[in-house]
Amino acid sequence: MEQIENFLKENSINLPNNFRVKEEVLKEAELLISIRRQLHLFPELSFEEFETAKFIVLKLKEFGYKETELQEKVAKTGVVCILKGQRNSNGPCIALRADMDALPIQETINCPEIYRSKNPGKMHACG
Numbered sequence: 001m002e003q004i005e006n007f008l009k010e011n012s013i014n015l016p017n018n019f020r021v022k023e024e025v026l027k028e029a030e031l032l033i034s035i036r037r038q039l040h041l042f043p044e045l046s047f048e049e050f051e052t053a054k055f056i057v058l059k060l061k062e063f064g065y066k067e068t069e070l071q072e073k074v075a076k077t078g079v080v081c082i083l084k085g086q087r088n089s090n091g092p093c094i095a096l097r098a099d100m101d102a103l104p105i106q107e108t109i110n111c112p113e114i115y116r117s118k119n120p121g122k123m124h125a126c127g
Contacts, residue, residue: 035059037115043102052100054117099126101103 009124027034044052056079057072071080077100107116107123 039100040115041118043117043119043124044100045104045122046101047076049100053077053079056100114122 010071038055039052042051044050051056053072057070060079060081065081065083069082069084073102074080083096102122103125104121105123105125106121109116
């Protein structure tokens, strides 16, 4: 748990102490970090994110989402998933959005090879 707390601090991820899901986030941090690293290893350009979309759908299914909650090939390579809360109410809701596309840039950053793009001329240059 201390390693995860340090990761959050090093990456300027500040969750307030009273943040209700903090414990749940920390429990899943290693898994979420490994997913992020996997996505960064194999970047795909806009409208070419076929493998990325497959990976995301696979992970969502592993997390228990059903085919009926998933929409694939939205605008060619997009994925939509309906994330239902426990109450199934008609109250407020939250929409989450994430970009999946990489940029046509050769990665030259000096980082360990296990984090570096495996797709020449493509990288996730976020952050």
